[in-house]
Amino acid sequence: MVLEHEHLLEVRALHTTFYTEKGRVKAVEDVSFYVDRGEMVGLVGESGCGKSVTCESIMQLHNRRITEIKGEIFFESQDLLKLKKQQMRNIRGRSISMIFQDPMSSLNPVYTIGDQIVEAIKTHRKIEKNEAMRQAVELLSMTEISSPEEVAKKYPHQLSGGMRQRVLIAIALACQPRLLIADEPTTALDVTIQSQILDLLVQFKKTLDMGIILITHDLGVVAEVCSRVIVMYAGEIVEEGTVESIFTKPLHPYTRGLLLAMPQIQGDRNCKLKVIKGVVPSLFNLPRGCRFAPRCDYSTQICAEKHPELTALDSGQMVRCWHYQKLLKEARINDSICDASARG
Amino acid sequence: MLEYIIKRILSIIPILIVVSLMVFFLIHLTPGDPAAVILGPAATITALENLRAEMGLDMPFHEQLMTWFSNVIRGDLGNSLFMKKTVLEAFMDHLGPTLSLAIMGQMIAILISIPLGIIAANNRGSNIDRAVSIFSTLGISIPNFLLALFLVLIFSVALSLFPVAGYRPLSAGLWPHIRYLTLPAVTLGIIQAALLTRVTRSSMLEVLNNNYIKTAYSKGLSEWAVIIKHAFRNAFIPILTAIGQSFAQLVVGAIVVETVFNIPGIGQLLINAISRRDFQVIQGAILLIATTFIIINLVIDLLYGLLDPRVRLNRK
Ligand SMILES: Nc1ncnc2c1ncn2[C@@H]1O[C@H](COP(=O)(O)OP(=O)(O)O)[C@@H](O)[C@H]1O
Ligand code: SF4
Ligand SMILES: [Mg+2]
Numbered sequence: 010m011v012l013e014h015e016h017l018l019e020v021r022a023l024h025t026t027f028y029t030e031k032g033r034v035k036a037v038e039d040v041s042f043y044v045d046r047g048e049m050v051g052l053v054g055e056s057g058c059g060k061s062v063t064c065e066s067i068m069q070l071h072n073r074r075i076t077e078i079k080g081e082i083f084f085e086s087q088d089l090l091k092l093k094k095q096q097m098r099n100i101r102g103r104s105i106s107m108i109f110q111d112p113m114s115s116l117n118p119v120y121t122i123g124d125q126i127v128e129a130i131k132t133h134r135k136i137e138k139n140e141a142m143r144q145a146v147e148l149l150s151m152t153e154i155s156s157p158e159e160v161a162k163k164y165p166h167q168l169s170g171g172m173r174q175r176v177l178i179a180i181a182l183a184c185q186p187r188l189l190i191a192d193e194p195t196t197a198l199d200v201t202i203q204s205q206i207l208d209l210l211v212q213f214k215k216t217l218d219m220g221i222i223l224i225t226h227d228l229g230v231v232a233e234v235c236s237r238v239i240v241m242y243a244g245e246i247v248e249e250g251t252v253e254s255i256f257t258k259p260l261h262p263y264t265r266g267l268l269l270a271m272p273q274i275q276g277d278r279n280c281k282l283k284v285i286k287g288v289v290p291s292l293f294n295l296p297r298g299c300r301f302a303p304r305c306d307y308s309t310q311i312c313a314e315k316h317p318e319l320t321a322l323d324s325g326q327m328v329r330c331w332h333y334q335k336l337l338k339e340a341r342i343n344d345s346i347c348d349a350s351a352r353g
Numbered sequence: 354m355l356e357y358i359i360k361r362i363l364s365i366i367p368i369l370i371v372v373s374l375m376v377f378f379l380i381h382l383t384p385g386d387p388a389a390v391i392l393g394p395a396a397t398i399t400a401l402e403n404l405r406a407e408m409g410l411d412m413p414f415h416e417q418l419m420t421w422f423s424n425v426i427r428g429d430l431g432n433s434l435f436m437k438k439t440v441l442e443a444f445m446d447h448l449g450p451t452l453s454l455a456i457m458g459q460m461i462a463i464l465i466s467i468p469l470g471i472i473a474a475n476n477r478g479s480n481i482d483r484a485v486s487i488f489s490t491l492g493i494s495i496p497n498f499l500l501a502l503f504l505v506l507i508f509s510v511a512l513s514l515f516p517v518a519g520y521r522p523l524s525a526g527l528w529p530h531i532r533y534l535t536l537p538a539v540t541l542g543i544i545q546a547a548l549l550t551r552v553t554r555s556s557m558l559e560v561l562n563n564n565y566i567k568t569a570y571s572k573g574l575s576e577w578a579v580i581i582k583h584a585f586r587n588a589f590i591p592i593l594t595a596i597g598q599s600f601a602q603l604v605v606g607a608i609v610v611e612t613v614f615n616i617p618g619i620g621q622l623l624i625n626a627i628s629r630r631d632f633q634v635i636q637g638a639i640l641l642i643a644t645t646f647i648i649i650n651l652v653i654d655l656l657y658g659l660l661d662p663r664v665r666l667n668r669k
Pocket of ligand 1: 027029034036054055056057058059060061062063292
């Protein structure tokens with residue numbers, strides 16, 4: 010099949026549904042987006058909005074028996090959802106890698122660091138164990154771990170959280186993938202380590218010309234390292250655009266809420282920390298109209314009744330809201346959103 | 354690691370002391386005079402006194418304790434009151450069949466339970482999982498003598514594949530040895546397997562929830578590589594503990610199964626000793642069984658250290 014699009018990854022109308030004992034869970038609905046080479050895309054939203062499920066659907070890590078994935082996931086012009094088990098295995102770890110949220114539990118406690126990196130290398134390449142180990146040590150030093158030879162002989166429980174996250178990055182980069190999915194890679198780490206890890210990702214993005222999907226619920230992180238942002242709410246994309254446009258003129262009340270809830274490091278006195286009221290709705294009991302309506306300050310009759318579609322603006326920004334024009338005007342008139350992009 | 358081993362080995366000494374004390378009190382605190390119980394109501398005074406002297410019951414309590422203790426330490430468990438043997442000799446004579454039975458039973462249990470538990474966990478909620486769960490519920494609830502009788506009816510009486518009962522020592526040849534032990538070992542094995550299947554399934558489920566399983570899949574490993582190399586390798590640690598702990602159940606099961614199949618093992622020794630009130634043998638056999646149990650658990654603890662680097666490297 011010849012396809013004209015040149016995106017590294019293009020997800021089209023992704024629907025991921027789990028069939029659990031409690032019933033059907035539509036965790037991801039009609040999600041479409043793309044990632045280019047050498048680009049870092051932020052995927053944000055509160056916890057439970059379907060960010061991890063979206064990415065794990067790309068990797069097809071879910072239990073097949075209870076999961077239905079529909080749509081198309083084009084990676085380098087082939088639809089990953091049409092691949093056979095074996096073909097998908099060749100993609101995982103070689104062309105697409107993933108780093109998970111909790112570095113404490115993402116490494117196997119009974120194998121050494123070196124062996125776990127060697128496994129990632131040897132799964133896709135026929136090379137000698139010694140040579141693979143040499144490369145593993147090299148990968149460790151690339152992630153700026155000091156005394157990599159010694160670390161390679163250690164077990165996960167002997168390393169700190171930040172070190173383990175570096176090891177996971179080394180594993181993910183073992184075969185120089187073209188796409189890296191980082192699922193909240195810094196959430197569990199303290200602030201200094203966080204920025205070191207982000208710096209590493211930025212650096213590898215450049216040197217390997219890699220596309221990166223960075224999942225996070227920290228918009229500050231997105232402002233620092235991403236070029237585009239996708240905002241998810243209750244299993245759907247509600248807004249998408251460049252970092253600049255999202256931070257200066259968010260058109261969805263949810264995005265706006267997330268921005269207002271950001272802790273302001275620069276300490277603008279007029280801008281108080283404002284948490285979005287309410288919680289993410291249960292997937293078993295979604296509002297009929299706009300899923301954000303119960304928590305939205307702009308909500309009107311139509312919001313409660315009709316589900317808004319994702320609308321593309323001329324600027325390329327996309328938004329799923331009946332009243333985005335109201336926000337567009339507001340954003341122009343008064344700059345009530347704190348100038349978060351200044352930190353970018 | 355050496356430090357860990359030495360610490361573990363030293364730690365069983367107080368346990369052994371407590372166990373031997375308990376065994377001593379077990380006999381000496383049972384109500385009534387052991388000599389009178391042994392000889393029955395028709396015994397003469399002289400006979401009673403002779404027996405008391407022979408058993409050391411005429412000594413003051415603390416001296417009896419000291420004697421018992423120093424004897425135990427020297428490996429002297431006394432003489433059987435009925436057989437012309439020391440307790441240790443009697444025990445050794447009956448150890449072979451029980452050992453063979455227990456090993457074969459445990460092997461059958463492991464061969465059945467581990468694959469079943471793994472498959473059930475990996476297909477959680479499926480029909481396979483349900484079938485495995487029915488098997489383990491049945492296996493846990495069926496009394497062992499009943500299962501033994503069923504197996505005998507099917508495989509010995511109806512199909513004539515195996516002998517109904519009896520025992521051939523290993524010296525009579527490997528094949529007869531195995532043939533006679535098959536049905537008893539299968540009985541024991543199925544009941545053990547039921548328990549171990551549950552343990553395997555639940556510890557696999559716990560491990561499969563870990564993020565490192567996702568890491569392993571996202572490296573591009575095949576399902577079986579992930580299940581065996583990453584999941585089972587971790588799940589095996591609690592399974593091993595369960596195997597160790599289930600040895601007590603295995604021994605109890607073996608005693609019943611030995612009786613049903615008329616196997617001259619420790620079970621038979623104990624049952625005979627109890628029915629003849631052979632206190633020395635009861636005492637000695639209990640102490641030896643308890644010691645075996647403690648040693649098995651020591652070995653398992655050591656394997657633990659071998660399997661789990663967190664145990665090996667952290668417990669200084
Ligand atoms: N295997 C699963 N079975 C059923 N529901 C799931 C499963 N995995 C995730 N979910 C549900 O999907 C929703 C999205 O989860 P997730 O993608 O993990 O959110 P997040 O945006 O925090 O990463 C949650 O409501 C979660 O409960
Ligand atoms: S559609 Fe209505 S309820 Fe939904 S975000 Fe827009 S204004 Fe709020
Ligand atoms: Mg998540």
